[in-house]
Amino acid sequence: MATMRAWQFTTLNTPFESNLTINTIPKLTAPTQSTSLKTPSILIRIHAASLNPADHKVPLTPLVGRFLTPQPATPGLDYAGIVEAVPDGCPTTLKPGDRVFGRHEWPYQHGALAEYILGQPNGVVKLPDGLSFVQGAALGTAAVSALQPLEMANIKEGGSVLINGGSGGVGSFTVQIAKLLGAAHVTVTCGPANVERVKALGADDVINYREVDVVGVLKANAKDSGRLYDAVIENVGAVDSLYEECHEFVRPGGVFVQVAGTNVFFTAKRLILPGFLGGGKVRYRSYLATNVPEELQRIAEWVNEKKLKVEIDEEFAFEEATKAFAKLRGGRAQGKIVVRAPREGRT
Structure with a gap:
């Protein structure tokens, strides 16, 4: 029987990486109907995978994490590699040998920290020849979670946006x-x-949250210089006062997009009764990434055309995945954390 290596967890203790072990398991095949993915899926040999906070936060979420994914489970949403097999009836134009990158919309049993993955057809696209597998693996969830909230907020020519949390992967x-x-x-x-x-990445103004009160600075700038925003993109998820007082520095009709998770109770209240919970006339939107192949391809072309820079904080060997998770949890990564597949000849 053909086998493959995969990082798996069967327990849910903290820290998350303490649950992980490398196991040799039967190699995945490309079925015409995947019971886990609910659709014919593409067998991909992984060359690199990148980590996201959801990879460790979702499994450890009380109740949800324990019932969401059958175990033993392999974590990881984002990957890049080479198509090995495409089953009949799979809705894709990809073929064996194609270089690709992709993402899962939600954690499931067979994630990206393995030698092979079953890719969802709507979440796998060709990797441009000018991009490495490491770059491709670093796109996926982080880049989609940057583009889609900005589109949700209708950011366009001449717009003004506040990004709370602009230094991490997203x-x-x-x-x-x-x-x-x-x-x-x-x-x-x-x-x-x-x-x-972040100035080098294009930020016009940077607020150092360790030295000043962010909300206070934003309110003062609005009062003193008229600095108002069309949208706030919330990538931190821990500053409730940012929304509660955003009507003082966001234009009426502006949008507050919650990308990073926050207290479920507060989020529910904001969605149901936003006008009574702060924010005034600012619309509140909660965001969850979805796969749109055209958007994945658009992101890849931006990178290929040197318009979008992929920032890699650190690359780890496959055997060092636990160290990669420890660094991710530390919250100080400057860009994406990538885990290479256990294979020679990777680029």
Whole structure:
């Protein structure tokens, strides 16, 4: 029987990486109907995978994490590699040998920290020849989670956007894509170590949250210089006062998009009764990434055309995945964390 290696967990203790072990399991095949993915799926030999906070936060979410994914389970949403098999009836134009990158819309039993993955047809696209597998693996969820909230907020030529949390994997893409969509002014919050870095990515104004009160600065700027925003992109998820007082620095009719998770109770209240819970006339939107092949391809072309930079914080060997998770949980990554597949000849 053909086999493959995969990182798996069968327990859900903290820290998350303490549950992970490398196992040798039967190699995945490309069925015409996957019971896990609910659709014919593409067998892909992985060359690189990148980590996202959801990879460890979702499994550890009380109740939800324990019942969402059958175990033993392999974590990981994002990957890049080479198509090995496409079953009959699979809705794709991809063929064996194609270089691809992709993402799962939601964690499921067979994730990206393995030698093979079954890719969802709507979440796998060709990797341009000019991009490496490491770059491709780093796109997926982070880049989609930057583009889609900006589109949800209708950011376009001449717009103004505040990005709360602009230095991580998602934030670094959000800054750049806001400019690519035509934003005239982008304000970003980050720590002192990343101020110059996010300016280099295109931020017009940077607020160091460690040295000042972010909400206080935003309110003062609105009062003193008339700085108002069309939208707020919330990538941190822990600053409730940002929404509660955003009507003072966001234009009436503006949008507050919650990308990073926050307290479920507060989110529910904002969605049901936003006018009574702060924000005034600012519309509240909660965001969950979805697969749109055309958007994945658009992102890849931006990178291929040197319009969008892929920031890699660190690459880890396959056997070092637990170290990669420990770094991700530390919250100080400057860009994406990538785990290479256990194979020679990778690029």
